[in-house]
Each structure stands twice: as C-alpha cells, then as structure tokens.
Amino acid sequence: MFDFIIVGAGTAGCLLANRLSADPSKRVLLLEAGGKDDYHWIHIPVGYLHCIGNPRTDWLYQTEAEPGLNGRSLRYPRGKVLGGCSSINGMIYMRGQRRDYDAWAAATGDPAWRWEACLPAFKQHENHWRLDKPEGVNADFKAAHGHGGEWRIERQRLRWDVLDAFAQAAVQAGIPATEDFNAGDNEGVGYFEVNQRQGLRWNTAKAFLRPTCYARPNFELWTGSMVQRLKLAHVDGQLQCQGAEVQTPGGLESVKLNPGGELVLAAGAIGSPQILQLSGIGPAALLQSLGIAVQQDLPGVGANLQDHLQIRSVYKVEGALTLNTQAASLFGKAKIALEYAIKRSGPMSMAPSQLGAFTRSSPDKPWSDLEYHVQPLSLEAFGEPLDRFNAITASVCNLNPSSRGTVQIRSADPAQAPAISPNYLSTDEDRCVAAASLKLTRKIIAQPAFAAFKPEEYKPGLQYQSDEDLARLAGDIATTIFHPVGTCKMGRADDAMAVVDSQLRVRGANGVIKGLRVADASVMPTITSGNTNSPTLMIAEKAAAWILADASRNLRGV
Template structure:
C-alpha cells in the first residue's frame, strides 16, 4: 500500500504518466481509476460515442448550472469515467492547436519550456502518424513536425461525403485556404480532420499506453472502481506535504501512502482535479469553510478560470444528395452501414462525430484564426435525440479564444456529490460579438457557388435573425459545449495569486503533489484539447523522471 508514484485518474494524461513512470522497475506505481475497464464494445467502435456519452458506465453524467449566457439553459457535460477517460468517449480528432498558444503559456508562466519550439518534441515523442508509415514520399518539412513509431496513432478518416467536399470548396471560395495538415503550428485552412484510430477502431490511451506494457510490469498496479475521496496531508518542519490518499474501492475505504520522496499526480481532469483539491482543504478559503473543510492551504485559483469551447450549431437542409439523416433512418440503410463496417471497417460507423474542419478568422483584422468549424453530414435537435427526417448538414462553429471564465466548486464535503459547474458562457461583449460574426460567416460560406446545386436552406437558427442582438440571443438558444473544459488549476508565475501550480505543475505550497491534466492550461488551446493534454503529461513525465 506504499508507492513511489500514485496517479489519480486513468484518462488521457494518467495512462501516459503510468507508462513513462513505471518503465523504471525500481519505482512502484499505482494508477487509480474511479470508473471501470474499457471493455464495453461501443468504446472501440468509433460511432459508439453516441452510446458512451450519457451512459453511467462510461460518463460522469455531469450537468452545468443554469447559464445566463445560454438563456438559462443547462448543458450535459460529458467526462470519461472509464479506462482511457475522455479518450474513450471523445471525437477522436487529432489537434495540437496553434504555436502561439504555447508561446503565450511560456509568457504567462515565465518558463520557455512551454514555448512551441520546446513542446513540439513532446508531441512527436508519442506520435505515430500514418503518413510516415511509408519510407519515401514525405517531405523533410513534414518529418520535422510529426513523429512515427510512438504509441499515439494518427490516421486519416475512412470515408468522405460529397456534400462535405462541396462545403470545403465553398469555404475556399469564401477565402479559407485548403490544408492537408492542421498541426503545423498554424491550423488555418479547411480539410478533413485526422483521427486517433487504428484500422477503423478507436485508439484510446488505455490501448496506447497501458496495454501491453504497463499491465505486464511487476512494479505497476491498476485499481478500477477506485475513487479518491481526499488527499492526506501532513506538515513536516512547517512544510505541507502530500503523504497519500483515501480511496473508496469496491472493498471499502483504503488508505494508500507515498514512499519518502514520492509524488501524488492528479490527472482527474478539469472537473475532477479541482474537486479533489477542494475536498482535501486546498482551495478558496471561503468555499472550504462554507462546507466545513479545514483550510490546509488557501489557493484561490482552484476551480476558477474554467474555459471551454462553445459551439454554435447552424443546420442547413440540402437536396440532391444523401446525408446520414436519411441513410440511417431505414432498416436497410442501417444494415448497409453495419455491413460496410463489419467487412471494411469503413463507412459511417467508422466516422468521428465531425469529419470536415476549418479554421479561420471572425474578421479580417484578427491576427490569427479564432474560429473552428466542425462540419457534419447530419442534423438533430440536440445531442442524443433522433436524426431529422430530411437531408441536412450541420456547420458548428466555436470561438477558439473565449474571454468568458467560469468555475468548478464543490457543493458539499461529500466526495460522492458532483461539483457545481458554471462555465459562464457568452458573458463578455467580445464573446457575444464573435458569436454573431461566426453565424454570419457560416451563412457566407453556405451561399458560395460550390454548394448551390444542393440548394441549402437555413433550418436553424433561421434567416429572419440578422442583428447582433438577435444572433447573440440565438447563439444562447442553440449553442452547446464541444467538451473542452480546461484551466481550473492553472499554472503561472510565482507572483500570480490565481495560479494553482508552478510551471513544472507542482501545487503551490504542497510538496509531493502535482496536477497533470488539462486543468493546468492557463488559456485554452486553439482547437481540440485531447492531444495537448497528452503533451502536458509527456512534458511532466520527463520532469518527474529528471527530478525537477
């Protein structure tokens, strides 16, 4: 029951940490996962995210608080509760963000190790890019940016849609250049997303980093169904130190301990990590006192600085082409889709939730792309509801760099009670203005000649809404999360009172404790957040092994 490293959360970051740290046979490593094993078949079939999100077997089933920016609505807030974490239920899109994201982190933390040039090798270390499978035909410039032979498989999608090809052409007619690589440090352009799959199967971090390596190492233990209730802390010569954790397991309450010089690594995500810190007496003093929790270390930033990408879903009816709406609305269509996947591992069952992507600017005066599109050959009223009976496409657009900030706060000292999640979407004038401009840009793209033959008709939000005020209000009615919460244990300089961890991810004022997940991002990356989280874990693992 005593370990050199205890990792809380076997999700995206936790699986990589376990792999890297247990490679040293002299170190005992324990990986704790509150959820179960990733043996549910829908985890591994790409379209199975439809059956994993909202399923208590794989999802924490969080909801946001009623949000004024969303006209009082609550949103479902999926988080993976299974081996692989969110990599077992997410959209599988491989996206690093923009070089300027990491340069901004370096500036915010006063540490050049977070700059683009320094983090790029840590992206490449675990990458296994399909284009580098071939010995020849790949440029040196591409090789300089991508890796091969690592654990994290990146492949092209195994299907295309005629109407999405036309949307891409329309985007170029609207001034967005075509691209075949969103991960060069600038992701401006339109093209099909690359995905974390292998031969038509989802490739989650449990497959990539736990099997077959970790599970065969005698110095490694994995506990599933093991929820950390709180960290154990003690003072030594006036220094607060993490000494272990209380863990609720199927066999009862267990206490696990750290060996002298060992480290506790929180990798429970942007919701779970601040919750555990707050339950342990590490957080905003007033919040902890309100719930009768003794303040061990006042850290006002724990649970603050929540950022997320809010997508605004515009739906357009189309004619003269097939979309998933009609293909999947008959038993024969479903049978054909199933047979194509069984025999070829292709077709709609192999597809990520979004196939076509685009990065562009909300206005010409922007210095960099600040919008991301996820374009889908389908439509529905809300996630989890049936597809519409008519052919349609959905062009979802999100503000990559929102200025709105939210919170994650415990609502009780009971570890079994979910925290209060208040994203505070569209709470700034800038975010509301960009929401309106993004809807106008979507309309400009759809009005281009390349899509004319499909006679697109705006179904949602509706052409009658034109003014900034109308479009901002409509954004509140139809927008939803794209599942990218970050920032709730942000890293920063020593003089930043809101920073929870330093630039090496060590919790301020607590020895032997780090946070290693998306919660440490000071600002959200310009794109999907799963692969940046892996990079953070790769970066941290090297520091831990080097004793830094």
C-alpha cells in the same frame, strides 16, 4: 506504499503510468474511479453516441443554468472509464496553434512551454500514418511529426460529396485548403485526422497501458476506486502530500507515498480541482463555508474554467447523400453495419465531425479564432434521433473565449458532483464573435460550390439578422464541445490565481506542496486553439519527464 500514485486513468493518467513505471525500481499505482474499457461501443468509433450520457462510461455532469445560454443547463460529458475522455470523445487529433504555447511560456515565465520546446513532447508519442511510408513526405512534415510512438493518428475512412462541396465553398469564401492542421498554424479547411487504428477507436488505455504496463510487476491498476481526499501533513514547516484515502470496491483504503514519492492528479478539469478542494486546498472562504479545514488557501483552484462553445447551424439540402437519409431505413442501417463489419469503413467508422475549418471571425484578426466541425447530418440535440430530412450541420466555436467560469464543490461529500458554471457568452467580446461566426457560416453556404444542393437555413433561421438577434440565438442553439480546461492553471509565483508552477507542482506557503503535482488539462492557463485531447497528452509527457528527473535527483541526494 508506492513511489508514484496517479489519480485518474484518463488521457493524461495512462501516459503518466506508462512513463513512470518504466523504471522497475519504482512502484506505481494508477487509480481510476470508473471501470474497465471493455464496453464494445467504446471501440466502435460511432459508439460515442452510446457512451455519452451512459452511466457506465460518463460522469453525467450537468452545468448550472447559464445566463448566457438564456437559462439553459447543458450536459457536460466526462469519461468515467479507463482512457477517460479519450474513450468517449470525438477522436480528433489537434494540437492547436504555436501562439497558444508561446502564451503559456509568457504566462509562466518558463520557455519550456514555448512551441519549439513542446513539439518534441508531441512527437515522442506520435505514430502518424503518413510516415508509415516516409518516401515522398516532405521535410517540413517530417520535422513536425513523429512515427513509432504509441498514439496512432490516421486519416478517416470515408468521405462525403456534400462535405467536399462545403470545403470548396470555404475556399471560395477565402479559407485556404490544408492537409495538416498541426504544424503550428491551423488556418485552413480539410478533413480531420483521427485517433483510430484500422477503423477502431484508439484510446489511451490501449496506447499506453496495454500490453506495456500490464506486463510490469511494479505497476498496479485499481478500477472502481475513487479518491476521497489527499493525506496531507506539515513536515519541517512545509505542507506535504503523503498519499490518499480511496474508496475501493472492497472498502476504504489508505495509500501512501514512499519518502521522496509523488502523487499526481490527472483527474481532469473537473476532477482535479474537486479533489484539491475536498482535501482543503482551494479558496478558503468556500472551504470554510462547507466545514472543510483549510490546508492551503489557493483561490485559483476551480477558477479560470474555459471551454469551447459550439454554435450549431443546420442547413437542409437537396440532391445529397447525408446520414439522415442513409440511416433512415432498416435496409440502410444494415448496409452501414455490413460495410463496417467487412471493411471497417463507412458511417460506423465516423468521428462525430469529419470536416474541419479554422478561420478568422473578422479580417482584422491576426490569427484564426474560429473552428468549424462540419457533419453530414442533423438532429435536434445530441442524443436525439436524426432529423427526417436531408441536412448538414456546420458547428462553429470561438477558439479563444474571454468568458471564465468555475468548478466548486457543493459539500464535503466526494460522491456529490461539483457545481460547474462555465459562464458562457458572459462578455461582449464573446457575444460579438458568436454573431460574426453565424454570419460567416452563411457566407460560406452562399458560395457557388454549394449552390447545387439548394441549401435552406433551418437553424437559426434567416429571420434573425442583427448582431443582437444572432448573439441571443447563439445562446439558444449553442452547446459545449467538451473541452473544459484551466481550473488549476499554471503561472508565475506572483500570480495569485496560479495553482501550479511551470513544472506543475502545487503551490504552497513555502514554495510548493511537497510530493503533489497536477498534470492534465486543468493546468492550461488559456485554452488551446483547437481540440484539447492531444495537448493534454503533451502536458503529461512533459510532466513525466520532470517527475522522473526530480526522482533521480532525490536518489542522488542532490
């Protein structure tokens, strides 16, 4: 029996566990289907190469064949370990844009989601390196950022001449330089800040579980424990969540909620809709076709899937140091390893992308709708060896795709992966932005600041010039940047596709399903204009406050 049961010890779940177990009178259970984060490659930043595609740390999902990608199926990494995706992701700290949160407030009718109301939740757990020594830091930066929280943000521990030149070329192409992507308008070019501490990955398990939660007697963590389905019952005419059935290493267990308790789904944009559907909460036709009794017909469960699709342009360069050549020999690799061992710097401390830029796909756009991730390397595909020539990769994604996809279970078997169909490049608008972004990349590379490296376009290739050709080629070379959101979106009561209300309570026939919330990236009505890890932490921060406030009211009998 527990007061709070959290399903998923990923980005959101670890923060929720920390906040909800702070009251010693509340028993808290955190359930994680994956294992402990004791694999050494999790903590070495470049180790994402060994974690993605590894069954020890990754669910190994694949998308369905995508028409917009010319029939290709993509690898779809999701963290299967304590810390979830924060243990295998790119470590980039990015909030998005002010307008993202103002749009959420409009979609839900709740001003609690406006930028000004979300900013305190971002700052609450933030520990920004620039505020280690606040002398000389301007007042605007101090107002926008926090210090002393659990979530460490640091600058990267290396630079590259070829990336500095790309940044200068971007400025020449009309993109301003910036030192802060996170003040509400991220337009500009600069090096990303990362979730690291002294050259090591800083995942949410380190930040929020160790040592705090482990030292609390009211906290339990079960790893290797997969929720099969939720335990639901009708009480006084209202559907309630009373716990869950969990497959543990020791067998099938039933975990139950104390009266007034809550179960919080924090299993992510794939896991949370999967668990709801397995439990009979979702599109009635889908559930009935699989022989699952419908507890609550919610057509939005598993719908509204959004993701950032990055289009990878590769340029051969001359006279530049890139990772392709630096890591080409045993001597080079040994030198890289030695630098990391001594200084915790160099290529082994690298995030997957070092330089970022946010800009507009056309001059008539009122805000930045493109994001660049620029890397001093190239390879045929993620997980493949580096190319044997000097090159950089300039990946660009549409921040606000209009394409929408689905996540749907294939059977009543919880062990079977759901069908993931992002539906990339399925709208004319998205194909138009894809073509425009490739043209903009060429414009940046053509600037004088980059001329010394004699760039030669390797992908997609200068023979492709028309918008039609470029949109089709985007389907050949694009890949996910691992930002799925939206599959349990929040919305107003009159939005038939909304799964949760503005306080993330799952909708039911008589208002809400008692004792059940979702608090992860799946609740985003629209994807944020940037990397999605940090917005997910903010969502969990707000959810924890609401859960604790409701628990306090229940205790007082209000």
